[in-house]
Amino acid sequence: MTWINTAALPFTMTGALYFSPVISVGGEPVVYIIDRGTNFYKYNLATKIFTQLTSPSNSNAGFRSLAINLAGTELACPTNNQTKVGIYNIASNAWVLSSTIPTIVSQPGWAYCLVWEDDDLIWIWARDSANVRGKCIKWVPSTNTWTVFANQTGTQSLWQPSAAAFKADAVYGGTIGAANGGADFPRAKYIPSTDTYSTVMKQNKQHASAYDRDKLWYVDLGAG
Numbered sequence: 001m002t003w004i005n006t007a008a009l010p011f012t013m014t015g016a017l018y019f020s021p022v023i024s025v026g027g028e029p030v031v032y033i034i035d036r037g038t039n040f041y042k043y044n045l046a047t048k049i050f051t052q053l054t055s056p057s058n059s060n061a062g063f064r065s066l067a068i069n070l071a072g073t074e075l076a077c078p079t080n081n082q083t084k085v086g087i088y089n090i091a092s093n094a095w096v097l098s099s100t101i102p103t104i105v106s107q108p109g110w111a112y113c114l115v116w117e118d119d120d121l122i123w124i125w126a127r128d129s130a131n132v133r134g135k136c137i138k139w140v141p142s143t144n145t146w147t148v149f150a151n152q153t154g155t156q157s158l159w160q161p162s163a164a165a166f167k168a169d170a171v172y173g174g175t176i177g178a179a180n181g182g183a184d185f186p187r188a189k190y191i192p193s194t195d196t197y198s199t200v201m202k203q204n205k206q207h208a209s210a211y212d213r214d215k216l217w218y219v220d221l222g223a224g
Contacts, residue, residue: 014037018066018077020033029044039055040053056077056080083100096141098146101137102137104127104133105133106128113173114164115211120140125161131155133153134152135151153176153188160175161176165213170189172187173216174186174207175187178199184204
């Protein structure tokens with residue numbers, strides 16, 4: 001396997017970059033890129049051309065993830081300082097924003113990362129704005145309906161989810177849980193049917209900001 005350099009970024013990055021999976025658009029391999037500012041582009045891997053796209057809003061600062069739906073037609077990400085979720089329609093180059101994320105444990109909620117269960121149901125790992133407690137909450141885009149369940153993760157020393165995944169009727173997120181030394185990174189699991197949370201520690205495995213729907217990717221810190 002070899003690395004191939006892309007064309008230089010046509011913008012000055014704000015904070016960090018977040019990528020969608022590579023998908024086929026018009027028969028061409030395309031990846032979507034967003035930063036923590038207002039830059040939103042698609043990059044054609046075949047032609048090495050960046051195209052600027054409509055930004056979700058003018059107040060996008062916050063944690064990001066770009067999650068694509070099962071049909072490959074829409075992207076979703078936290079936006080508006082993590083207080084809303086934006087849905088981007090690839091064909092129309094237009095965004096629709098959710099209503100404000102509901103209160104999480106008596107504090108305004110912040111969205112960190114999300115995953116599609118199907119084309120009209122998104123699970124969001126959301127934390128309260130004052131502490132390190134959070135929940136996995138449900139949003140239905142077609143009706144703009146939020147569901148916040150009773151239980152929560154409890155106060156955790158690490159509540160910095162960088163990726164979400166859905167598999168076998170459970171939602172996963174990393175990194176969420178109690179710190180257990182500098183080389184251990186917790187992964188949270190949420191089961192909606194029972195409204196229960198659990199955590200698994202992964203030695204030397206730091207979760208990456210990547211979206212693969214049914215997988216959590218990580219950087220193996222023990223591999224040198």
